[in-house]
Amino acid sequence: xxxxxxxxxxKIKAAFYLLIYTFIGSVPFFLGILFVIFKTxxxxxxxxxxxxxxxxSYTELKIL
Numbered sequence: 001x002x003x004x005x006x007x008x009x010x011k012i013k014a015a016f017y018l019l020i021y022t023f024i025g026s027v028p029f030f031l032g033i034l035f036v037i038f039k040t041x042x043x044x045x046x047x048x049x050x051x052x053x054x055x056x057s058y059t060e061l062k063i064l
Contacts, residue, residue, distance in 0.1 A: 032064050 005011075039055060040048050056064070 035064065 036048065037043055039060075042048050
């Protein structure tokens with residue numbers, strides 16, 4: 001849709017904003033995933049669920 005509507009300058013600006021918003025939204029999510037992996041040593045969610053209740057402090061759970 002960005003490429004179809006608007007002038008060239010507005011298309012470039014809209015594409016840049018989309019890239020920035022996507023990057024800003026994905027970085028904290030990625031860091032949270034890495035934190036869980038390093039803390040538990042596991043990527044299987046079925047195995048992590050019991051670990052989440054025991055290995056993380058209340059503050060860590062609030063941040064995640």
